[in-house]
Structure formats: structure tokens, C-alpha cells
Amino acid sequence: MDTMSMNNSCIMRIPPLYSTVRVNTMKIGIHQAKERMEILLSEQYKAKENKKPEVSLHWCLKDVLVLTGSGPHEKEPFPTEIYVDKKCGKSVLRGADIYSVGILGSNRWFAEGSNVSVYMDLEGKCRLGWKRPYDKRKLFLGNGVITISRDSLFKTKLKKKQPEMGVLMTAGVWNHPKLYGIVEDWGFPQNLPSIICTHVLNPQPGEVILDLCAAPGGKTTHIATLTRDQARVVAVDDCSRRLQELKENAKKLNLKSIEPNLADAVKLVDKIPVSLNVPENGFDRILLDAPCSGYGQRPLFHSFNEKPKCNSAFPPLQRRLFRTAVHLLKPGGTLVYSTCTLNKDENEGIVLWALEEFPELHLTEQDPHMGKRGDASYGLEMVQKFDPTDFCTRHVNNGGSLKINCLNDLNAETVDHWDRPSTLSVDSDTIGFFIAKFFKSG
Numbered sequence: 001m002d003t004m005s006m007n008n009s010c011i012m013r014i015p016p017l018y019s020t021v022r023v024n025t026m027k028i029g030i031h032q033a034k035e036r037m038e039i040l041l042s043e044q045y046k047a048k049e050n051k052k053p054e055v056s057l058h059w060c061l062k063d064v065l066v067l068t069g070s071g072p073h074e075k076e077p078f079p080t081e082i083y084v085d086k087k088c089g090k091s092v093l094r095g096a097d098i099y100s101v102g103i104l105g106s107n108r109w110f111a112e113g114s115n116v117s118v119y120m121d122l123e124g125k126c127r128l129g130w131k132r133p134y135d136k137r138k139l140f141l142g143n144g145v146i147t148i149s150r151d152s153l154f155k156t157k158l159k160k161k162q163p164e165m166g167v168l169m170t171a172g173v174w175n176h177p178k179l180y181g182i183v184e185d186w187g188f189p190q191n192l193p194s195i196i197c198t199h200v201l202n203p204q205p206g207e208v209i210l211d212l213c214a215a216p217g218g219k220t221t222h223i224a225t226l227t228r229d230q231a232r233v234v235a236v237d238d239c240s241r242r243l244q245e246l247k248e249n250a251k252k253l254n255l256k257s258i259e260p261n262l263a264d265a266v267k268l269v270d271k272i273p274v275s276l277n278v279p280e281n282g283f284d285r286i287l288l289d290a291p292c293s294g295y296g297q298r299p300l301f302h303s304f305n306e307k308p309k310c311n312s313a314f315p316p317l318q319r320r321l322f323r324t325a326v327h328l329l330k331p332g333g334t335l336v337y338s339t340c341t342l343n344k345d346e347n348e349g350i351v352l353w354a355l356e357e358f359p360e361l362h363l364t365e366q367d368p369h370m371g372k373r374g375d376a377s378y379g380l381e382m383v384q385k386f387d388p389t390d391f392c393t394r395h396v397n398n399g400g401s402l403k404i405n406c407l408n409d410l411n412a413e414t415v416d417h418w419d420r421p422s423t424l425s426v427d428s429d430t431i432g433f434f435i436a437k438f439f440k441s442g
Helices: 030-047 086-093 150-158 192-201 218-226 240-252 265-269 308-328 348-357
Strands: 018-023 054-057 064-068 081-084 103-106 115-121 138-146 165-172 187-189 208-211 232-237 258-262 283-289 329-339 361-363 384-386 433-440
Touching: 018 030, 018 192, 018 218, 030 054, 030 064, 081 086, 081 138, 086 115, 086 138, 086 165, 115 165, 187 218, 192 218, 192 283, 192 329, 192 384, 192 433, 208 218, 218 232, 218 240, 218 258, 218 283, 232 240, 232 265, 240 258, 265 308, 283 308, 308 329, 308 348, 329 348, 348 361, 348 433
Parallel strands: 081 115, 208 232, 208 283, 232 258, 283 329
Antiparallel strands: 018 064, 018 187, 054 064, 081 103, 115 138, 138 165, 329 433, 361 433, 384 433
16 A cells, blocks of 8 residues: 655645635725635634644735645544545645545544544545545545544435535645635635736726636636726636536626626637627637646646547647637737646647737737746747746656656656745746737737
């Protein structure tokens, strides 16, 4: 058995040390939001062993709260083990509690109120209802209190009832606050590069703006907030469930300027639904936060080589979406392209293709520009990149589309010891992200 410890990790395996919350400045001022957040965390951390994270204002972005976490912390495991899958485990590493739907099994019977230790199944071999010690590779996430008995838990699952709270995390190996569901109408938990992306778009009141792959609405609602709800914000997505999430997020934040549309963005080149009500000359600004392989997300627990066919499918889709964006953008308009991957084929590769394919497009400077610049030898110095692997000695640039080693070996039996570089800050200890900003002449 290999019970891996979080103090033996590459940077992609661990969560960023910082959590960021974008404040709905139409509802509350940033200083009042800070005070409110501190009160909420004081209440939340009454039931936790770790120290409450420090809350501060971002040095540049006037609508962002920064919550500084800590870790890894050494915790003594309890005898009762709870097993969760990777999706649930990654959320726990960023501060979430565990709903009953996320629990796969346990090593023994447990009663409601029992102290438990939570482990992530790294191999995907723990089956629902597991009731013996799990001897495959697993990752210790921390300790908590289970709020439902084993018998009730699996009766709920079998009857497909509404999921209940499963484990309240009291002592995570990585100390991050639970944010989703506690800020509601005045804030939105969001990764810093995603917040920067919308500031780079720089939407203005009175404009008509298109968010081409909009759901679940983090950037869409930010666009509406930055324009003080005084622009037309057309949001397109082809997934009805995710579009419903967007509508709910807009409602929570009391935003009226967002126009959700269920449509396949790729097909908008040929046929535009009347409901989009596209301006005669095109949209003033377009955000294309494209579907991607996601190899910038943190924590990351699958390797680039696991899904080669899936990875190669993204650039063709991204090019088709890009054609739609250029088609719908007015002359003189602004287009921002972004991804949450480190794969150059989906980032620099798309930009170089676009500049050759559409001579009317020109890269332009970004403000704010907190990430590193692109390769000037290819004319890409104006793109913005957030690449946490720059701070990881296990990552080696082999000149290909991705740095190798960690991204190709995230399930290795052994990993190097994690020593946090002192140069990391809220602006660099982020997920991997890519932003390119274009101006359309005409």
C-alpha cells in the first residue's frame, strides 16, 4: 500500500496557497466585504483545528479579496477511513466539505458523529459501498466528523435521494476555507487568472458584449458587474444544465443585463438565432474562454498521456470557435481568448494560427498584466501566461507542447519533496492559465 503524503508533491499536485473571492462591488464595498469575510471565517473556524486564513485586499485588483491558506500540515489519522474519488478529493484540498454523494466507501462501519480520516482514491478502483481497508494507492486529505451513519449513507445513495452533508472537514492537510455557498450575493469564489481575464477584456457600460462559452457564468457575471449592469451581455453555451447554473449565479448577484442563450457556438458562423439579437456591425467585445484539456488546473491528479485522443481533439474545436468569434466581432472590436491549460498547442499554437488565418487580427497589450510574457521570438510577447510549473524543479521543458515529467507522471509511485519557493505570491501561485487579447481592424 502507498498512502501518499501531501508534503511529497510537485506543484501541480497541490492547491494554490491562496484563495480569491471576487467582490460584487454593485452590492458591497471592498472594505465592508473584507470585514464580512473575516466574520464568516471566524465562525467557520470555530470547528476547525487549523488557523483561520488571513484576509487581505489584492494590491492591484480593487474587487478582489485574498485569503492566505497554509500547509501542508501533519495530521494524525483516525482509525476510520473514508474513501472519495478524485473529483471530490480535489475539492476537499481547496476547502470543501464532503456531501454524501462524494463518498465511495470506508474501511469499517461508522456511526453518525464519528471522527474519520478522508482519503482520495488515486487509482479509481474503490467501488461504491466499499467496506474493507482499501490497499491501493490513496492520498490522505485530512480529518473530519461524519454527519451520517454508514447504513443511512448507502440507503440514501441507493434511493437516489437528495445528497446530505457527509463529512465536515475539521483538519485538512491543506488549510483552505469553504467558500462556495457562504458569500452568495456579495461575492464569487474565482481563480485569480480568471478574474484578471475579464479585467483584460475591459468591458464598458453601453457596449454589446458576447461571452461565447459562458457557463457556469463566473466571467459572465464579472462582465456585468464591471459594466455596472449597464451593458448587453449575451451569454452563449451549449449545455442546458450549465446554462441554468449561469442563470442562478446571475440571479444571486442580482444582475439584469445578462441574456442567456442555449446554442452551439460553432454553428453560429452559419446560422445565428434571432434570440442573440446580434448588432448590425457585430459585438463590441467578445470573450472566448475556450473548452480545453484543463492541464493548468490545480490540484491535478491525472497525466497528459492518459487521454491523448481527447487532448488532440481540443485545438480543432478551439479553431472552429475562434472562427465564430472573429465572424461576430465588429471592426475595431476586442477579442480575448483564454484557456486553463499549459498545452502550447491550445495556447500559442491557436494564437499563431489565428494571426495567420485572420490578417485583420492584431495582438494588443493587456492591462493588468501580472503573468509572464510569451515568446518574443514568435511575436507573442503580449500574451499573458500563468505557469506554476516554472517553480517546480521536476518539470523539464523539452521544447514540445508541454513541459514533461510531472504532467506525464502525476501518478508515479514516488515524487520529490515539496519545498515552497519563497518567490511565490498570490499572483504566481495560481492555476495554469493563458490569455491573448486581439484588436480587429477593418
